[in-house]
Amino acid sequence: MNDKIELLEEDELILNHENQYFLFYAHADLYGIDASFVKEIVEHQSFTKVPNLNRSILGVTNIRGDIVSVIDFLDRCNICKTILTKKSSFVILNHNGQKIALLIDEIYEVDGFDDARLLDAPKFGTKIKAQYISKLVEYRGQNVSILNLDALLNLEELSKEVR
Amino acid sequence: MDEDLALFYEDSSDQLQNMENALLDIIKVGANANSVGELFRAMHTIKGIAGMFGFDDIVRFTHKAENLLDNIRQEKIVFSSELQELFLLVKDHTSKIIELCVNEDGLDAQSLKEQTTLIEKIDSVLANGDLAQTSATLGQNVTLDFSELSSNQDNDVWHVSIRFAEDFFTSGMDILSIFNYFNKMGKILFNAPIISGMPKIQEINPLKTYIGFELEFQSNATKEDIEEIFEFVEDDVTLFIFKRSDKEAYHELFSAYEGLQNILQDLGQYEEEKKTIVPSEDVKTEMEVPFQNENLESDLKVEKKELAKSLRVDSNKIDLLINQMSEVVIANAKIEALVSKSEDSPLAESVEELKLLLENVRDNIMSIRMVPLKDSFIKLRRIVNDTAKKLGKKINFVIEGGETELDKTVIEKISDPLVHMLRNSADHGVETPEVRKSRGKNEEGVITLRAFADAGMIVIEIEDDGGGINKKVVLQKAIEKGIVPAGCVLTDKEINHLIFEAGFSTASEISDISGRGVGMDVVKSNIESLRGSIEVHSVELESSKITIRLPLTLAIIDGFLVQSGDTKYIIPLELIRECIELTPAMRKSMNDNSYVTLRGEALPILDIRKHFSEKSYPNLRENVVIVEFANELIGLKVDELYGEIQAVIKPLGDIFSNVKGLSGGSILGSGEIALIFDIVNLINSKIERS
Numbered sequence: 001m002n003d004k005i006e007l008l009e010e011d012e013l014i015l016n017h018e019n020q021y022f023l024f025y026a027h028a029d030l031y032g033i034d035a036s037f038v039k040e041i042v043e044h045q046s047f048t049k050v051p052n053l054n055r056s057i058l059g060v061t062n063i064r065g066d067i068v069s070v071i072d073f074l075d076r077c078n079i080c081k082t083i084l085t086k087k088s089s090f091v092i093l094n095h096n097g098q099k100i101a102l103l104i105d106e107i108y109e110v111d112g113f114d115d116a117r118l119l120d121a122p123k124f125g126t127k128i129k130a131q132y133i134s135k136l137v138e139y140r141g142q143n144v145s146i147l148n149l150d151a152l153l154n155l156e157e158l159s160k161e162v163r
Numbered sequence: 164m165d166e167d168l169a170l171f172y173e174d175s176s177d178q179l180q181n182m183e184n185a186l187l188d189i190i191k192v193g194a195n196a197n198s199v200g201e202l203f204r205a206m207h208t209i210k211g212i213a214g215m216f217g218f219d220d221i222v223r224f225t226h227k228a229e230n231l232l233d234n235i236r237q238e239k240i241v242f243s244s245e246l247q248e249l250f251l252l253v254k255d256h257t258s259k260i261i262e263l264c265v266n267e268d269g270l271d272a273q274s275l276k277e278q279t280t281l282i283e284k285i286d287s288v289l290a291n292g293d294l295a296q297t298s299a300t301l302g303q304n305v306t307l308d309f310s311e312l313s314s315n316q317d318n319d320v321w322h323v324s325i326r327f328a329e330d331f332f333t334s335g336m337d338i339l340s341i342f343n344y345f346n347k348m349g350k351i352l353f354n355a356p357i358i359s360g361m362p363k364i365q366e367i368n369p370l371k372t373y374i375g376f377e378l379e380f381q382s383n384a385t386k387e388d389i390e391e392i393f394e395f396v397e398d399d400v401t402l403f404i405f406k407r408s409d410k411e412a413y414h415e416l417f418s419a420y421e422g423l424q425n426i427l428q429d430l431g432q433y434e435e436e437k438k439t440i441v442p443s444e445d446v447k448t449e450m451e452v453p454f455q456n457e458n459l460e461s462d463l464k465v466e467k468k469e470l471a472k473s474l475r476v477d478s479n480k481i482d483l484l485i486n487q488m489s490e491v492v493i494a495n496a497k498i499e500a501l502v503s504k505s506e507d508s509p510l511a512e513s514v515e516e517l518k519l520l521l522e523n524v525r526d527n528i529m530s531i532r533m534v535p536l537k538d539s540f541i542k543l544r545r546i547v548n549d550t551a552k553k554l555g556k557k558i559n560f561v562i563e564g565g566e567t568e569l570d571k572t573v574i575e576k577i578s579d580p581l582v583h584m585l586r587n588s589a590d591h592g593v594e595t596p597e598v599r600k601s602r603g604k605n606e607e608g609v610i611t612l613r614a615f616a617d618a619g620m621i622v623i624e625i626e627d628d629g630g631g632i633n634k635k636v637v638l639q640k641a642i643e644k645g646i647v648p649a650g651c652v653l654t655d656k657e658i659n660h661l662i663f664e665a666g667f668s669t670a671s672e673i674s675d676i677s678g679r680g681v682g683m684d685v686v687k688s689n690i691e692s693l694r695g696s697i698e699v700h701s702v703e704l705e706s707s708k709i710t711i712r713l714p715l716t717l718a719i720i721d722g723f724l725v726q727s728g729d730t731k732y733i734i735p736l737e738l739i740r741e742c743i744e745l746t747p748a749m750r751k752s753m754n755d756n757s758y759v760t761l762r763g764e765a766l767p768i769l770d771i772r773k774h775f776s777e778k779s780y781p782n783l784r785e786n787v788v789i790v791e792f793a794n795e796l797i798g799l800k801v802d803e804l805y806g807e808i809q810a811v812i813k814p815l816g817d818i819f820s821n822v823k824g825l826s827g828g829s830i831l832g833s834g835e836i837a838l839i840f841d842i843v844n845l846i847n848s849k850i851e852r853s
Binding site: 066158 | 837838
């Protein structure tokens with residue numbers, strides 16, 4: 001019985017083409033991440049610097065016994081260094097088997113968007129590099145950039161040694 | 164490879180290993196019932212499991228081999244040394260076809276050809292062996308059978324009633340094999356298949372079991388022994404086992420199965436007044452297999468005992484357990500730190516108690532990964548034997564301390580270096596019998612492989628009583644290759660260690676045995692990558708000994724915690740020679756160079772802060788940790804020294820894969836993360852850059 005109900009719900013989701021997104025503020029702009037990648041959100045905490053890497057990689061931190069890499073979202077997008085406040089948080093992402101803590105300014109909301117509402121990102125004109133954005137959506141009168149994690153967390157780019 | 168297949172592969176590899184051990188024993192000390200039994204069991208098991216997977220090629224081949232072994236076991240054929248050689252080939256071939264089948268490649272032309280020749284050989288042995296069969300052994304067999312038949316009938320005749328559950332076949336067992344077991348244990352005097360549960364033919368589902376049996380079974384086995392036959396299927400059968408003389412039990416049986424009394428009475432197998440039944444050959448089931456009973460029965464028992472002793476667990480599960488246990492220990496360290504501030508002594512005591520318990524648990528979990536070196540050592544025996552034979556040398560290979568335990572991952576990683584070093588010993592070390600004679604030594608050389616625990620590390624020694632390292636030749640070669648400048652004077656130790664230099668090879672004596680691929684430099688770097696060390700000691704014309712030291716496990720590192728800039732680092736303790744303070748005088752003498760002179764020698768200094776491009780603050784107290792790397796001393800300049808620490812190594816993640824000189828991270832008691840230095844890579848990358 002239970003299985004059937006679950007199946008129905010899944011069907012509904014597919015029919016509605018609705019995905020859940022995690023929304024957050026960074027530098028007063030709203031960004032969204034496909035919620036299926038988000039493992040948990042924790043208050044920001046101290047981390048250990050790992051030298052000789054891309055400036056946006058702050059280092060590693062201990063999330064319940066796992067060593068997780070910390071990336072400053074704003075710095076990664078070449079906007080500025082995130083200034084730590086009380087509301088700063090780590091979004092723990094599970095992306096291609098890698099655990100990554102993304103430093104953001106503030107948590108906003110988790111909500112579902114119908115696929116039909118998603119707009120293609122413009123070729124240029126966005127604050128962050130267009131390749132980091134997969135879609136745009138309007139939410140409560142504000143523009144939300146849905147992030148393309150494959151580009152944002154590109155392993156080859158991030159793991160390049162910097163001297 | 165799916166999971167079952169992987170299990171099959173693992174299982175059969177174990178069996179092949181058993182087989183090889185037994186074979187080598189036989190070659191060394193001659194055949195006895197035990198070792199031949201071992202061989203037979205291993206072959207039999209492989210055949211069995213291969214059959215379950217439908218690997219007909221393996222079954223066909225192993226069946227032949229099993230036949231041969233059975234004849235040997237019954238002493239119909241003498242296990243001559245030629246036969247032993249043949250069997251080694253048979254074993255190798257089995258291992259090959261198993262690999263092919265598991266990889267779903269099927270047999271290629273070459274292995275098919277090999278198989279045909281082997282089968283032909285076995286067949287010819289079987290044919291000749293049968294002729295050679297002595298009448299004496301025949302007579303023995305007959306009397307044995309006879310004595311069994313004539314044993315007291317009434318007391319050892321059992322009535323066994325079997326009903327199979329409908330889905331019995333899904334248990335993977337075969338009814339036929341149950342009868343085989345019966346036939347091995349005793350004699351089935353009477354067998355009535357009960358088919359009353361059989362549906363109409365159009366309703367028969369071939370996957371289901373409808374049949375039952377009522378047996379009269381003669382054996383001196385106990386009820387438990389008979390029940391053991393059904394050990395693996397006990398949930399899928401309904402059993403009644405009782406002595407035929409037990410009237411009560413019959414009533415119980417009949418009340419369980421309606422109409423059974425009539426059936427048995429019709430068949431003349433049951434009367435209210437019991438009559439004696441004359442055992443007759445005719446009622447024997449055709450499923451009987453002509454095995455000698457006692458041997459097999461005891462063999463089976465041995466097998467079962469071995470099964471119960473060990474449990475196969477996915478090693479990832481153990482890794483996870485070790486990981487989590489380490490977290491618990493770390494978490495407890497935090498509590499400890501808090502408690503020590505609070506001055507609550509009963510609480511402190513309980514925490515201390517908990518700490519000891521947790522450490523015990525951790526040690527025990529660690530020990531799960533530990534396996535005795537014996538198995539991997541014994542594998543090496545073959546290599547020494549083969550090498551010796553190829554070179555016409557006589558070598559006695561002695562294994563000592565095989566019970567010493569080591570982390571399985573470490574064992575896997577040292578097996579190749581060991582093979583190489585043993586080949587070296589057999590090839591370059593031990594001399595030919597003639598030379599040995601002329602040197603006044605026993606013709607038979609001795610290579611000893613020894614393992615023991617020493618000061619928290621495992622020591623493995625390979626010692627041979629051969630010619631030792633010819634220092635003159637080695638030095639000359641080294642000069643020729645430009646490894647050392649000509650006219651340079653080296654100590655004996657330094658010369659011996661030249662063999663570990665890259666590019667060093669005694670090319671004049673290269674053979675197809677050693678000097679294939681791996682050089683001693685590779686061996687050395689393999690050992691060092693396991694955080695171990697290697698040393699060689701040699702007395703010319705007398706002996707040479709290679710000593711390898713390895714850490715007990717790779718999961719934990721004994722380290723020294725230091726800080727440089729904002730980051731804490733752990734340096735592997737075994738590499739550290741000493742720590743010194745960088746005094747202002749020394750700093751001045753450095754004069755912007757990166758070396759200091761210490762006790763008359765120039766010591767290169769690697770500034771960790773600079774190396775990892777961190778900001779530097781002048782006027783800070785600076786310390787230098789001196790590490791030994793490739794027989795050279797190198798200083799690492801850091802800020803703070805904290806002291807020794809036992810650290811659990813954790814991976815940093817793929818993002819950090821390109822950072823040279825870090826092998827992982829470790830979580831400290833405070834929850835902070837310290838980075839673990841990979842000294843070898845750190846210094847190599849430094850040397851590359853300068």
